[in-house]
Amino acid sequence: MTHDHHGHGGSHADPHAGHAGHAGHGGGKVGWGAAAKxxxxxxxxxxxxxxxxxxxxxxxxxxxxxxxxxxxxxxxxFGYALTMWGIRKSGLGFGQMVKIALAADTVSIVFMEIIDNGMMWVIPGAMDAGLNSGLFWGSLAVALLIAFLVTTPINKWIIGKGKGHAVVHQYHAGH
Structure with a gap:
């Protein structure tokens, strides 16, 4: 079975091989690619x-x-909605999907929001720049990039513990 939903590629007898640390799959090493995705x-x-x-x-x-x-x-x-959208065909009820989204994304979203909003506040003039300003959009792009770079190792650790985004994979269509 080819499993490239999250860019891992390759053939695996177990669709979760390469996703060590998934809920129900035990702990283990998680690759940087999985964490980045x-x-x-x-x-x-x-x-x-x-x-x-x-x-x-x-x-x-x-x-x-x-x-x-x-x-x-x-x-x-939107963070939770995107996760719920990804598992909508799993047969789970709305309440179950909400619980999975909360478990999968809360820590990651908290860190991202602290970082990217913090950056927007500390970059001089970014929050006061207008929507037609390169300073506004450039600051936002830098803030989101830094949030990604800081949050990826956090997600790697969380996924390795079988938590965070690891809980979602078993519900994706085709698994």
Whole structure:
């Protein structure tokens, strides 16, 4: 069976081979590729919410605190929604999917939000720059990149413990 859903490629008799540390599969070493893919998945949902929140707050002229809170809330909503979207064909009920998304993504989203919002606050002028400003978009890109780089080793450790994104893989279609 070819298993390249998360970019691992190759043939495996066990579709979770190479995903050591998955819930129910025991602990073990997790590759950087698996950790990066899990982090990129989480970052995608976070970035959608983060960008939407920052755009909404900036467009409506909200103060930086309200804009940041909106961005954080939407990052969690979109981060969890993206995970739930990925397991929607698993046959699980909505409540079960919510529990899995919470278990899979909460730690990763928390770290990403602390890092990327923190970066936006410490880069001079980033939060006050308008949506048509290169400073705003450049700062956001740098903040998201740094969040990815810091969160990837955290996710690697969490997945190696059979937690975080590891709990989602068994519910993906085709497994």
């Amino acid at each position: 899990a982090t990129l998945h989480c970052l995608t949902g976070c970035a959608i919410g983060e960008i939407l929140g920052l755009v909404i707050g900036t467009a409506f002229g909200w103060h930086n605190g309200a804009t940041t809170v909106t961005a954080i809330v939407l990052a969690f909503v």
